Amino acid sequence: MSLTDGVPAQTPAPSGILLVDKPEGWTSHDVVARTRRLAGTRKVGHAGTLDPMATGLLILGLQSSTRLLTYIVGTDKEYHATIRLGASTTTDDAEGELVSEAGSGRLDTVEPDAVLAGIADLTGEIEQVPSSVSAIKVDGKRAYARVRAGEDVVLAARPVTVSEFELLATERVVVDGETVAIDLAVRVVCSSGTYIRSLARDLGATLEVGGHLTRLRRTRVGPFVVEDAHPIDGLDVASRVIPPADAASLLFERLDLTDQQAIDLGHGKRIHVPDHDGGGEPVAAIAPTGHLVGLIEFHGKEARTLVNFPADELA
Known part of the structure; x- marks a missing residue:
């Protein structure tokens, strides 16, 4: 197997959130490094470190889902x-x-x-x-x-x-x-x-x-619990990844979009949602296909994109 930047040349794991039960003696960086090899990608980050002595829930983001980590870090x-x-x-x-x-x-x-x-x-x-x-x-x-x-x-x-x-x-x-x-x-x-x-x-x-x-x-960590986490040894990353739409729906209010709304947000346009009136907290915008279009922010009945997610990534 050939290596590129320390990551095996293999089909990369899909975008999503991965819950790992960190073992004692491992640094958070150790877990990230192992996951990069298992997932076949360098696009892996974590939402808050655990000391080597500590065990338990370490949340990783893969591919574009690293964009969700900023919001997970701040949860209780x-x-x-x-x-x-x-x-x-x-x-x-x-x-x-x-x-x-x-x-x-x-x-x-x-x-x-x-x-x-x-x-x-x-x-x-x-x-x-x-x-x-x-x-x-x-x-x-x-x-x-x-x-x-x-x-x-x-x-x-x-x-x-x-x-x-x-x-x-x-x-x-x-x-x-x-x-x-x-x-x-x-x-x-x-x-x-x-x-x-x-x-x-x-x-x-x-x-x-x-x-x-x-x-x-x-x-x-926020809505994620250690009972749903997996040990790093022998971990099949692709089968354990939580899809971005599912993860975002746990973190935020969910808005199911029409086809046209999904297209408009994907092009950076604002959308009008007549039956919604609010602001402040991000909202997970989900396309009819089930994928996460992005996180949006409402000002009254108008919403604009805060973070976009690529539609062509596996989710």
Whole structure:
């Protein structure tokens, strides 16, 4: 098999959205690179990274459907995680170096009500300081790259929304009769840009025992859930791709077009929809053939194209 730019010369997979259950130890770029080979195309992107330690839902866009990723990135997300109280690390997760430990005596004083109060304080619209090893750019360079280069990086707080922060279970880790850690199984629903490991760090700081993340699994991104995702090993991309029209209809209101409306939008013209009156949110415009013509925006009863999708791609 010949190769072009690292991608096998094969019939490329159709345009669409692909849901992958990312395994632990893989970077998001690793998943994209593997998918490019499996799909026979370099036109693959993702809607939000997962750290190598994390598992769960990674959303990929293939071919022209990469244009949908911009809208998926901004949707809310759900995570299941384990927060370990009793120690802080340089990365706010289990991959970092140990910074401090609370000791069994201090952990024995942590009351369940205090844990719940700390979680409540981190719920709602909050100001969050991202981890210094995040991918946020500081003067054009990723924060984690500056940390690795020996720089002391402190990022500015930013507003995020934690709509749900639920304690599912508590387990005390006991060694030789002494409590060495308290593990909290939690579920978090939050806005885009929220760092779960920062929640772990801040909860540990509030309780004055330190905290970091030991497990993270993303279970939902917008309307897409991990139960519908597929493992990357042995993945048949073409059979698992969600067609653009189906994906867009999950994300947005759907408008079924007439033949003439589909032609007009495809030519960049505005369309008039007498029984529609609205504006603001994008609408998925679907042709009578079932393919996604584009995303449109209404101003009253008139609509114009925001993003076009090629009709000649497999969908």
